[in-house]
Amino acid sequence: MMTKNSKSRFHKWLKSLLWAVAILLFVRTFFVQFYTVTHNKMENTFLPGDFLIVNKISFGPRLPITFFALPFNDNFVPFLGIKSYIDLFRFPYLRLKFNKINHGDILVFNYPNLYDIPTDVKPLDLSRCIGLPGDTLQIKDKVIFINSKEIIDSFPAVFHYRITTNGTFFRQSFLDSMHVSGKLIADMGVYEFYITKKQVNQFRTIPFVKYIQKISDFWGYNSTLCFPENSQFITWNKDYFGPVVIPKKGQTVDLTIKNIDIYKKIISNYEKNSLTVDESNHLILINNKPANTYTFKQNYYFMMDDNRDMAKDSRYWGFLPESHIIGKASTVWLSIEKGRDHSHIRWHRMFKSFH
Numbered sequence: 001m002m003t004k005n006s007k008s009r010f011h012k013w014l015k016s017l018l019w020a021v022a023i024l025l026f027v028r029t030f031f032v033q034f035y036t037v038t039h040n041k042m043e044n045t046f047l048p049g050d051f052l053i054v055n056k057i058s059f060g061p062r063l064p065i066t067f068f069a070l071p072f073n074d075n076f077v078p079f080l081g082i083k084s085y086i087d088l089f090r091f092p093y094l095r096l097k098f099n100k101i102n103h104g105d106i107l108v109f110n111y112p113n114l115y116d117i118p119t120d121v122k123p124l125d126l127s128r129c130i131g132l133p134g135d136t137l138q139i140k141d142k143v144i145f146i147n148s149k150e151i152i153d154s155f156p157a158v159f160h161y162r163i164t165t166n167g168t169f170f171r172q173s174f175l176d177s178m179h180v181s182g183k184l185i186a187d188m189g190v191y192e193f194y195i196t197k198k199q200v201n202q203f204r205t206i207p208f209v210k211y212i213q214k215i216s217d218f219w220g221y222n223s224t225l226c227f228p229e230n231s232q233f234i235t236w237n238k239d240y241f242g243p244v245v246i247p248k249k250g251q252t253v254d255l256t257i258k259n260i261d262i263y264k265k266i267i268s269n270y271e272k273n274s275l276t277v278d279e280s281n282h283l284i285l286i287n288n289k290p291a292n293t294y295t296f297k298q299n300y301y302f303m304m305d306d307n308r309d310m311a312k313d314s315r316y317w318g319f320l321p322e323s324h325i326i327g328k329a330s331t332v333w334l335s336i337e338k339g340r341d342h343s344h345i346r347w348h349r350m351f352k353s354f355h
Contacts, residue, residue, distance in 0.1 A: 032053055034052065034054065035054050035126060036052070040181070040307055041305040041306070041307050041313075042126060043306065044156060046332075047335065048338075051336075052108070052126075054108045055328045056327035058098065059099055060099070062093070062325070063091065065092075065119050066086065067087065067088045067090070067091075068085060069118075069121055085118065087118060102132075103129065103154070104130075105129045106128050107127065107301075107328060108125070108328070109127075110122035112265075112318070128304055130144060130302050133249065133299040134251065136148070137302055138241065138244070139239060139240060141216055142239045157197075158194050159308055159309055161192070161213065162185075163203055165190075165208045167189045178202065180193050182194055219237075220237070223235035223236055227314065228318065238315045247266060247319060248299055249296055253296075255294055257279055260277055271297045273286050298322045300320060300321055302319060330353065331352065332352045
C-alpha cells in the first residue's frame with residue numbers, strides 16, 4: 001500500500017515525465033527531427049550510418065495531422081505491440097511557411113506511395129529536390145533538363161559504369177582507397193561500378209584500363225517499373241523521362257485518356273477525390289462528374305537520389321506532395337561505419353552541415 005510520501009513522489013515523477021514528453025513532442029513538431037541513413041541512395045552525399053538533424057524551420061513546420069502520435073519507429077510502441085498513434089480523425093494539412101524550397105535542397109519527407117495510414121506517420125525517406133512546382137522536367141540519356149536547361153553538373157551524382165581492363169585485376173586495397181562500390185563480372189577483367197564523374201576520370205589515367213562505358217536504359221525499356229507505373233500510353237524510364245510539367249497549386253491541366261496516368265495519384269490519393277477512368281468511352285469522372293480539366297490544390301516536387309542508378313525516387317513513385325515534406329537535411333551529428341568485425345565512428349563527418 002502506497003504512503004502519502006510515496007504517492008507524492010509518484011505524482012511528481014509522473015508530472016515530470018508528462019512535461020518531458022510534451023516538450024519533446026513540441027520540439028519534434030516545430031523545430032527538429034532526427035533521421036538515420038540506412039541506404040546508399042544518396043551516396044556520396046550521405047552514407048549508411050549517418051545520423052541527421054532535420055531542420056523544420058527553414059521551410060516551415062507542418063502541424064500534426066494525426067490526433068495523437070508518439071515518436072516511435074514503425075508506428076508501434078516497443079514491447080507492447082500497439083500502435084503509437086491514435087487515428088480517431090485527421091487534421092487538415094497546415095504549414096507555417098517561412099522560406100521556399102530551392103533546387104538541390106535535400107529533403108526528409110514521409111514516403112508518399114502509401115495510402116492507408118495518416119501522412120505524418122508514414123515511413124521517412126530522404127532525397128534531393130530536382131524539380132519545383134511549375135518546372136518542366138525532362139531526362140534524356142541520364143542528362144537532366146529543367147525548363148530546357150541542362151543541370152546534370154549542378155549536383156553530385158553516381159552512375160552505373162562498366163570498366164574493362166586488359167585482363168589485369170584491380171587490387172581491393174586500391175578500390176577501397178577510391179571508395180568504389182561494384183564487382184568483377186567476368187574473369188577477363190570486366191567490372192561494374194557505381195561511381196562519380198571524378199572517379200571515372202581517375203580510372204581513365206590507369207594504363208591497363210581499356211574501355212569505360214556508362215550503362216543506360218534505352219527509350220521505353222523497363223518503363224512498367226517507372227512512374228506512371230504500368231501505363232500503356234507513357235513509356236518513361238529512369239534514363240528517359242518526360243517532358244512533364246511538375247504540378248503547381250492553382251495550376252489547371254487538361255485531362256485525357258492518354259495523360260490521366262500522370263495525375264491519378266494526385267487526384268485520388270493526395271487530394272482525396274473519387275476518380276473513375278472509362279477508357280472504352282474515353283471518359284474521366286471526378287467525384288462522379290465528367291471532367292476534362294483539373295486544378296491542383298497543393299504544390300508538388302520532383303525528387304532524385306544522388307546514386308542515380310540505384311535509386312528509388314520520383315522516377316519510380318511520382319511527384320512528392322508538399323503535405324509530405326518534413327524539412328531539410330541540415331547536419332550529420334553522428335556517423336558510424338559498420339564493418340564485418342567491428343564498427344567505428346567517422347570522425348571527419350561529425351557535424352558536417354548541408355545548406
